[in-house]
Amino acid sequence: MPFTLATWNINSVRLREAQVTRLLGEETPDILCLQEIKSPVDKMPLEAFRALGYTHVVARGQKGYNGVAILSKLPLEDAGDRDYAALGHARHVAARLENGVVIHNFYVPAGGDIPDREQNIKFGQKLDFLTEMRDVFAEEKPQKSILVGDLNIAPREDDVWDHKKLLKIVSHTPVEVNHLTDVMEAGGWADVTRQDIPSGKLYSWWSYRSPDWDAADKGRRLDHIWATGDIRASAHSSRILRATRGWEQPSDHVPVFATFDL
Structure with missing residues (x-):
């Protein structure tokens, strides 16, 4: 049975409950992974998601900051989490589907504005997290x-x-790219999005600071879907739903989708 998965930094799940329910209702992914939910799990609007068929939830929340959640129509079990770089942040959670596939949901630190760990502790934390x-x-x-x-x-x-x-x-410096490449190589990960869309400009984030994000189109692809080498060939139909950036009160990120025949 194929399943479609989406990932989306929602920038507050409570503030953007309507955007999440719209996406679930219109796009109907089997699984939606959210980052930066900015909410304890018990304060998430889970009933609204359950009403749309997303009755399975594995999440790690945090009041006002960070937080990751996996909403699913398919049964899944909690596969744990890890406090990377010992930051005490809710930035990782994993879930296991009945077919044995494990889904890791990450929110890597942004890293601040200065790409120097000596001048900017947040940049050092980001590199340590990736390491x-x-x-x-x-x-x-x-x-x-x-x-x-x-x-x-x-x-x-x-x-x-x-x-x-x-x-x-920050987000495109050579040192960050090298660290991310090391993560990919260590785990045998393949970039599913670029496997499906191998060339051309591709973005999933546009800054709130841009007065006309669509016309200026100064984006970055910060949101990713990877797969291990043993299942990468099962992935297809990748896409980025740019239109959500133009929704009312949008997140600055948009959802990324892929389908897996597993």
Whole structure:
């Protein structure tokens, strides 16, 4: 049975309950992974999601900050979490489907504005978070797994609106890209989105600071869907739902989709 999965940094699930229910109602993914829910789990609008058929939830919440959740029509079980870089943040949760596929949902730290760990503690935390991801995957050698989330890095030149102008901007610096590449290689991960859409500009985030985000189109691809090598061939139909950035009171991120025949 194929299933469709989406990942979306919602930037407050309570504030944007209507946007989530609209997406679930119109697009009907089997699984929706959310980041930056900014809510304890017991304060999430779960009844609204259950009413649409998303009766299975695995989540880690935090008041006002961070938080990750997996909403599913398909049965799944909690597969744990890890406090990467010992930040005490709710930035990772995993769930296991009945077919054995494990889904990891990540919200990697943004890293602040200065790409120097000596001048900016947040940038150091981001690099440490990625380093621990690399080390965990190198040790665990994940199989039959999917990794999704706001990884806060646009790795390729065509993942940003202007490669040269963004080389010293956090999210596209060479040191961040190298760290993300190390994570991918350690876990044997494949970039499903770029496997399906191998060339061309592709974005999933547009800043709130842009007065006309659509016309300016100064985006970055910060949101990702990966798969381990043993299931990468089962992935297809990747797409990014740009239209949600134009919805009322939008998140600055948009959902990324992929379908898996597993």
